[in-house]
Amino acid sequence: MLSRPVAFAQIWKSWFSSHSLVGNKNIILMGPPGAGKTTIGRIVGQKLDCPVIDIDDDVLETTWNMSVSEKLQDVGNEQFLEEEGKALLKFSASGSVISLTGSNPMHVAGMQHMKKNGIVVYLDVPTAVIMSRLKSMKVDRIVGQSPGISLKDILQFRKQFYKRWYDIRVLCGGDIAPEVVAEKVLDAVKRYQNSELETFISTRSSRSGRSMEKDSHKYFSDVVTEGLAPDGGLFVPERGLPKFTAGEWQSLIEATYIERAQMILERCIHPADIPASKLAEIIATAYGENFTCSKIAPVRHLVGNQFLLELFHGPTASFKDFALQMVPHIFAYCIPRSCNYLVLVATSGDTGSAVLDGFSRLHDTDKQRIAVMNFFPEDGVSPIQKSQMIGCQKENAWSVGVKSDFDFCQTAIKQIFTNSDYTGFLTVEYGTALAAANSINWARLLPQIVYHASAYLDLVHQDIIPFGSPVDVCIPTGNFGNILAALYAKMMGIPIRKCICASNENNVLTDFIRTGVYDLRGRKLIPTFSPAVDILKSSNLERYLYLIANEDGQLVTQLYNQLENQGHFQLRKDLLEKLQQDLVAGWCSEEDCLAAIHSVYSTTGYILDTHTAVAKVVADRLQDRTCPIIISSTAHYSKFAPAILRALRIAEIKQNPLSQLHLLSSYSPLPPVHWGLLETLKKKGNDDHQVCAADMSMLMSRIETLIQNHFM
Numbered sequence: 001m002l003s004r005p006v007a008f009a010q011i012w013k014s015w016f017s018s019h020s021l022v023g024n025k026n027i028i029l030m031g032p033p034g035a036g037k038t039t040i041g042r043i044v045g046q047k048l049d050c051p052v053i054d055i056d057d058d059v060l061e062t063t064w065n066m067s068v069s070e071k072l073q074d075v076g077n078e079q080f081l082e083e084e085g086k087a088l089l090k091f092s093a094s095g096s097v098i099s100l101t102g103s104n105p106m107h108v109a110g111m112q113h114m115k116k117n118g119i120v121v122y123l124d125v126p127t128a129v130i131m132s133r134l135k136s137m138k139v140d141r142i143v144g145q146s147p148g149i150s151l152k153d154i155l156q157f158r159k160q161f162y163k164r165w166y167d168i169r170v171l172c173g174g175d176i177a178p179e180v181v182a183e184k185v186l187d188a189v190k191r192y193q194n195s196e197l198e199t200f201i202s203t204r205s206s207r208s209g210r211s212m213e214k215d216s217h218k219y220f221s222d223v224v225t226e227g228l229a230p231d232g233g234l235f236v237p238e239r240g241l242p243k244f245t246a247g248e249w250q251s252l253i254e255a256t257y258i259e260r261a262q263m264i265l266e267r268c269i270h271p272a273d274i275p276a277s278k279l280a281e282i283i284a285t286a287y288g289e290n291f292t293c294s295k296i297a298p299v300r301h302l303v304g305n306q307f308l309l310e311l312f313h314g315p316t317a318s319f320k321d322f323a324l325q326m327v328p329h330i331f332a333y334c335i336p337r338s339c340n341y342l343v344l345v346a347t348s349g350d351t352g353s354a355v356l357d358g359f360s361r362l363h364d365t366d367k368q369r370i371a372v373m374n375f376f377p378e379d380g381v382s383p384i385q386k387s388q389m390i391g392c393q394k395e396n397a398w399s400v401g402v403k404s405d406f407d408f409c410q411t412a413i414k415q416i417f418t419n420s421d422y423t424g425f426l427t428v429e430y431g432t433a434l435a436a437a438n439s440i441n442w443a444r445l446l447p448q449i450v451y452h453a454s455a456y457l458d459l460v461h462q463d464i465i466p467f468g469s470p471v472d473v474c475i476p477t478g479n480f481g482n483i484l485a486a487l488y489a490k491m492m493g494i495p496i497r498k499c500i501c502a503s504n505e506n507n508v509l510t511d512f513i514r515t516g517v518y519d520l521r522g523r524k525l526i527p528t529f530s531p532a533v534d535i536l537k538s539s540n541l542e543r544y545l546y547l548i549a550n551e552d553g554q555l556v557t558q559l560y561n562q563l564e565n566q567g568h569f570q571l572r573k574d575l576l577e578k579l580q581q582d583l584v585a586g587w588c589s590e591e592d593c594l595a596a597i598h599s600v601y602s603t604t605g606y607i608l609d610t611h612t613a614v615a616k617v618v619a620d621r622l623q624d625r626t627c628p629i630i631i632s633s634t635a636h637y638s639k640f641a642p643a644i645l646r647a648l649r650i651a652e653i654k655q656n657p658l659s660q661l662h663l664l665s666s667y668s669p670l671p672p673v674h675w676g677l678l679e680t681l682k683k684k685g686n687d688d689h690q691v692c693a694a695d696m697s698m699l700m701s702r703i704e705t706l707i708q709n710h711f712m
Contacts, residue, residue, distance in 0.1 A: 026096050027189060028114055030162060031123035032155055033102035033142050034133035036178055040123065041099035043182035051096040055088070055104060063087045068101070072143060080143060085110035093117075103143040105161040115165065119192060121185055122166035124263075126251050127155050129174045166276060168192050169266055173247030195219065195272035197239065200442065203546040204233030204557040220273040221334040224327075224443045225341075227436025228417045233556065234543050235442050241449075242267040244493040246468065249453075253461050257296035258287050260457065261450045264492075268446050274333060282333070286325035286447075290315050290361075292675060297322070297451040299458040303604065305628045306619060307464075308612070309455045310671075312636035316388065317674040318532070319482060319634040320354035322451055323444040328358040330443050331435065332366040340432040340711045342703065343372040344416065346409035348478060349381045349532040350635055352389040352399060353680075355437045360394035367396040371710045372437065373703060374399045375409040378691055381531050384639050384657040384677065390689045391680040396710065400702055404694035405525045407537050410438070410479075412699055422700060430707045439481030440539050448485030449492070455630050456494050464628060470497035472629040474619040476611040477501045477509055478533035480540035482632060487544065487582060497627060499583050502618035504528045507587035508536050514585060516576035518559075519568040529593055529610040529643040532635065537563075545571075548578040586618035593617065597637075597647035607644060607669045609637040638664065638674040657681055 027044060029037040038054050045052035053059065056068055064071050064083075072080045085107030094117060105111055114120070131152060134142075142154060168188045172181050191197065199217035218226070223235040244267070252260050261283050266276055274282070287296050293313040300308045314321025335341055345355045352374040359372040376389060378401030389399045402409050416422060417434060426432050439445065452473065460467045473496055475483045483499050490496040503510045505526045512518045520536055528534055542556060549555045562569040571579065588596075596613040600606055608616060612633040623629045637644045641660035648667075655663065658681040665673040692698050 024094055024117075026093055026098050026114075026118035027185070028098045028100060028118040028120045029123060029185070030100045030105055030120050030166060031102070031125060032127075032130050032158060032162070033139065034130045034137065035102075035123040035125045035172065036181060037099040037123060039178045040182050040185060041097045043178055044185055045097040047182065047186065048097070051093070052099075053093055053096050054099045055091075055101050056099075059091050060084060060087055060101070063090075077143060077146065081106055084143075089113050101143075102158070105165050106158070111165050115167075119168065119189060120166045121188060122162050122169045123172050123181065123185075124162075124169050124251070125172045126174070126254060127152060128254065129172075130155055132174075163280060164277070167271060169263065169276065171244075171248040171251050171263065173245070173251045176247055192271055195270045198270045199238045200235040201238045201553075202229035202231050202233035203236055203542050203553060204229065204231045204560070205553040206557075220269055220442075224331055224334045224441065225433075225435055227438075227441045228414060230418070231557075232414065232418055232560075233553065234440055234539070234546075236543055236546060237442075241488055241492050243491075246493065249457065249493055250460075250467050252453075253457050253467070255457075257450075257454055258283055260454050261287065261447070264450050264453060265446055268449075274330065278333060282326060282329040285329060290321070290325055297454055299455050299462070299630065302600070302606065302616075302631070305623075305625055306616075307455075307459065307628060307630050308633045309451065309630050310633050311451060312609070312633060312674065314354070315676045316350070316353040316357050316392065316680075317636035317639055317677055318350035318354060319448070319451075319632065320350045321357075323439075323447045324351070324354040324358040324437070325361070326358075326447050327437060327441070327443050328362050328370070331437075332362055332370060335370075335435075337369075339427070340369045340430070340707075341371075341435050342426075342432055342707055343370065343435045343437045344413050344703070345372065345374050345437045346406065346413050347374060347376045347381075347389070348406035348534055349376075349385045350639070351438065352376050352381075353385070353392045356389065356392035356394070356397040356399065359437075360392065360397045362396075367394075369711075371396040371706065372398070373706055375402050375413065375692075375699070377401070377405050377409060378403050380405050380525075380527060380534065382640050382642070384641055384660070384681070385531070387657050388639070388677060388680050391683045393689070398706060399689045400699075401689060401691040402694055402699070403691065406535055407525060408694050410535075410537065410539065412696055413438070414440075415696065416700065416703070426704070426707065430704075430711060432707050432711055434703075438539070439479055445481060445485050445488065445540075448482055449489050452486045452489040452496070453492070453494050456489075456496070459628060459630070468495055470495045470627050472496070472498045472500060472623060472627060473632065474500035474502055474615045474623070474629055475632040476530065476533050476615045476634055477503060478506075478535035478538065480509070480538040480544065482634065483583075484540045484544055487547075490582070500615075500618060500622050500629075501583055501585040502533075502615040503585065503587040504530045504533050504593070504614050505587065505589060506534050506536060509538055509541075510585040510587045512541075512585075513579065513583050516571035516573070516579070517568065518563060518570075520563070521567040529590055529640065530614050532611055533614065544579075545575075548575055584622055586622050588614040588617040594643065594647040597644060598649065601648055601669075605670050607637045607648075607671075609633065609635045610640045610643050611635055613647075636671070636674040636677070637669075638677045 029041050088110030170184050170188050200223045291313045298310050302308050311319035459465050473486050477483045486499050546556050559569040593613045596617050597608050615631045661673050
């Protein structure tokens with residue numbers, strides 16, 4: 001029997017040979033001085049039994065007949081970079097492991113030459129770790145450093161060049177051994193070369209059928225485009241989500257929100273679907289200028305051991321912006337150019353305006369081939385939410401009020417997607433395919449994982465807790481997407497202890513989590529002050545049940561068929577026990593919601609929105625105060641001005657939405673009234689939208705008319 005190291009080496013040699021990497025492509029290690037490129041390169045080369053080339057020792061010093069330090073002293077910084085680049089342009093190799101210098105990436109032509117025949121692996125080591133290593137190596141000056149510029153500043157400056165060139169990033173913590181980094185490099189390269197390893201399946205797919213369905217496996221680009229699986233289930237990654245080590249998470253503590261998003265999403269989205277450079281561009285566009293707070297998703301201390309994760313600093317003032325400023329750009333990149341797409345979305349309040357705003361920010365060429373249609377319950381959202389959805393309409397984005405509730409809107413969209421005759425007709429007749437932007441779309445969940453992870457890292461960064469100490473999270477929950485993202489963050493290595501599911505008077509989830517019985521019989525939707533959680537059929541719960549059922553798609557199918565046909569289902573005892581290890585639940589009355597808003601404002605001067613107030617009430621009841629609890633503040637209070645004014649006992653509410661916001665603003669509240677809402681409500685024509693009866697044939701007719709008007 002082979003020992004593990006020998007077996008590992010032989011497996012890798014066999015794998016690389018079969019994939020024509022050695023003898024063709026190079027593995028190019030890139031990173032700052034002190035990242036360990038030379039040492040790690042030697043280990044990787046030894047494991048693969050291939051040539052190892054160190055640019056410093058084997059190329060530059062050989063070419064110049066002098067040491068690198070002597071050359072730098074001889075020609076100075078700028079000329080050194082040019083000379084170094086010229087040496088790269090003359091260099092050629094194949095099937096090798098190449099360790100670049102820390103300054104090679106600053107020469108454009110040289111790096112373009114290297115990338116033609118190589119996979120660039122970025123060894124991303126925290127700056128503080130690099131500073132410590134360079135100090136121990138007695139290095140106090142590096143290429144490009146001028147008088148008055150600190151070593152730390154030049155290391156930070158160089159990061160932009162590393163980020164420009166890499167194909168793969170490997171996170172390297174402080175005390176990680178070179179041998180461990182080398183294995184991580186090989187794992188990352190293997191992943192890069194094997195996109196077929198990252199496929200998606202339906203939550204309703206059977207184990208026995210999977211081997212027969214290999215040809216029908218979906219990739220990230222497919223699930224973004226298709227939204228709902230053909231069998232009515234939801235797409236999930238077949239091999240699960242990536243796991244981060246404690247060291248990898250700790251390397252993100254000092255990172256910005258955008259950097260954290262980039263590093264987490266790179267591991268969740270294969271570069272064959274979206275290359276790292278394109279993903280970086282999408283993230284920067286989504287979170288750059290569109291958010292009013294530079295921290296994007298700041299964590300604020302509320303009272304005691306309670307902290308608020310503020311998720312309302314985006315353009316439409318709700319947590320939906322985190323996904324829906326990104327998803328349109330992901331969608332535009334992933335879809336084929338040969339077809340037009342109409343994105344359908346159902347909303348209980350916040351999703352609609354976020355979808356409309358996000359897709360309206362696409363480039364003009366993309367707007368011509370991508371349109372969005374938003375269905376919302378005409379009388380089931382707040383006046384400001386309705387005005388916002390109507391105000392967010394653009395040339396490629398429309399809202400339709402439906403004379404029913406959210407559950408009808410969501411069910412109708414699912415039925416339209418699974419009606420192959422209708423979708424086939426739209427494709428043949430109009431060259432238009434349908435897509436979904438609701439949280440049933442896998443791409444909607446990934447950005448939400450980021451902010452739950454980031455919130456924990458912020459508490460560590462603020463010295464509230466050491467890394468590894470647990471936290472609880474409390475999330476106002478309707479469609480189960482936001483709380484599912486927190487559960488996914490936990491699976492990926494964030495030390496979340498309990499996820500507290502907070503419901504309003506539509507408390508079907510509370511009952512389910514407590515009893516294992518999901519029962520819609522005799523239940524009617526109750527309109528509340530927190531309309532985004534006025535939901536009885538929680539779509540994303542299906543993904544969680546699939547997870548705890550050990551990926552038993554047949555069981556999930558059975559449960560949801562029973563729910564559809566009989567209006568209820570019951571979990572087995574063992575599955576309920578699994579569920580209750582992750583989740584606890586409570587609900588909040590309308591009176592308690594308003595009382596919480598008044599109480600928090602009276603004691604802190606801070607105004608909670610109605611959904612956050614629901615979570616605050618439930619957190620107060622269920623937390624055990626043995627660890628911090630992060631409450632997701634999912635929307636800005638400005639969206640629910642009548643309820644807020646009532647809770648604060650300010651005035652009888654008879655003004656229009658814009659007047660309500662001005663009235664709130666006059667109290668100099670914390671946080672201030674949301675600027676984006678004010679701007680949207682100032683627009684004229686905020687009553688101009690279509691209204692439709694709760695009839696499937698009429699909805700389908702509206703869709704066809706929109707396609708004719710926009711794409712024909």
